[in-house]
Amino acid sequence: MTECKQQHNPEECTKMIVPVRDALEILNGKWKLPIILSLTFGAKRFxxxxxxxxxxTDRMLSKELKDLEVNQLVKRTVHDTxxxxxxxxxxxxxxxxxxxxxxLRNWGLEHRKQIMGNN
Structure with a gap:
């Protein structure tokens, strides 16, 4: 963000905004990050x-896992059993x-303190 402020150049700001927008598009919604967090503790079944x-819901979990798989953040393995x-x-x-x-976790903790008046 410092680049946008320092240069006041719309092209530079766009260069910064587009990848952020791309990341938010992939991780949008309330379920994708919790799914990723769940899997950081190891491979799991549905x-x-x-x-x-x-x-x-099972339907939402299935949809979100497919989206995460398409974006190569999660791998689905079918075992021959x-x-x-x-x-x-x-x-x-x-x-x-x-x-x-x-x-994000650290920011969320600080934000909660700020909002709750525990700063």
Whole structure:
């Protein structure tokens, strides 16, 4: 954001805004980050993820997992068992979000203090 302020150049601001918008497009909604967080603790089956995330429906979880898989943040593995076992895991690309998620968590904690008057 400093670049936009210092240069007052609309092209530079656009260069900064577009990738942020792209990231928000991929991670939008209230479920994608909780799913990614659930998988940072290891590969899980569908029902295990569902239990980790209070309030998500199976239909929504399925949709969000597909979106995350398309964006290469989550990998779906079907094991050759009877019946077939499906497992989801975070990819290396998905792990690259760790720093950003930590920063969001820290900001959220500070924001909560600010709003609640505990600053």
């Amino acid at each position: 029902k295990q993820i569902s239990k980790d995330i209070n309030g998500i 009877f019946p077939p076992t499906v497992e989801y895991a975070i990819t290396e690309h998905g792990k690259s979000l760790e720093k950003m998620i930590t920063e």
